Amino acid sequence: MPVTFDPKRELKIAPSILSADFARLGEEIRDVEAQGADWIHVDPMDGHFVPNLTIGPNVVAAIRPHVKTVMDVHLMISPADTYIEAFANAGSDILTVHAEAGPHLDRTLQAIRGFGCKAGVALNITTPLSVIEYCLDKIDLILVMTINPGFGGQKFTHSVVDKVAAARKMIGDRPIWLEVDGGVDPTTAPLCWAAGSDVMVAGSAVFRGGTPEDYGKNIAAIKNACK
Template sequence: MSDFDRSIKIAPSILSADFARLGEEVQAIEAQGCDWVHVDVMDGHFVPNITIGPNVVKAIRPHVKTVMDVHLMIAPADPYLEAFAKAGSDIITIHAEAGPHLDRSLDYIRSLGCKAGVSLNPSTPESAIEYVLDRLDLILVMTVNPGFGGQSFLQSQVEKIGRIRKMIGDRPIWLEVDGGVTPDTAPLCAAAGADALVAGSAVFKGGTPEDYGRNIAAIRSAATKAQR
């Protein structure tokens, strides 16, 4: 994947795509200007929903020409990291809350040749990642409680985004936000220091590639104007 830069990245979540046409949907959002393809993996245990596994990631990998950004909302995560790496993930993000040995898990992701990310649920303070910053390529702040698409943005997380931006300093770490991102909330995230935005229903609403393009452009424009 490309070298680090802090321009706004739009990462549509395929959780909101048409699951019967995932390959076509991935091609459509990429053709319409997305930067990353965000894959939400849920296990019905760590979060109250079940979505997809490594075989689906492998099946859509040939359709992804940008970056496959795989977010594991599963516990435990370690037994499945190799499978998701082999399936073609570029970034693998695990939750700080999902296992007892975060440092070891992040090191393992990197050893598999992937970028390593960590995600924080709304109730988890940024102090949970203070001692693993140098293992990280990405930090994902959840601005909803994970498990379902279409939830409302939690304003309480904006201050956390800002505090994490200060923690990152000049390290080459992307700061990503996931949950309730729209053209209205994207500026709040960008102004606080986010540079990667996950959006599901806000991108896929309308149902046509042209709609996706307009939606991606609207989010990017709003965030870029506000970027810190």
């Protein structure tokens, strides 16, 4: 589906299926979307760039028919360039790569857009914003990690809130989403929203409880906390 940038800043909740029941991914995706999810966040990991191994392009292609909103794919793999075409062909709407995962970020972003996806850049906690300063014209999404990537359920890193605010200032009036990922819940989401983030990735905080009704309550709790 074509993804368009809305210049009006609106809060989006992107549940990470890393915390979903992997035996029922299609059903879990349909349930969280029905309960108010704005995007679906997918976390391919390679066991090399991060200390975990999750899913590849075939699984992304398998869940694509179940995603009716936006499939937001966060590649925690290195090198990423080799797999961009496969993940794009699998149906990714947004493809995000880590700035730390390859030597030629500008080239990688061009490749992502060349395959018809929106291009995102993820920054680990210790990676400065300066690494994206000269390629902002090729970026559709900046993902600020608020945990060390690799596993769900980690605690939010409060010192990164200032980095979120700095990223919002860097974006200015450019058509770029600002996303945060890691430890997002009703307590930490308002901090990120106030700092300028407009997309919140939440895994365990959304899927806690295990029923569609729980998912709805959890999503509403995050959104209400940011009001």
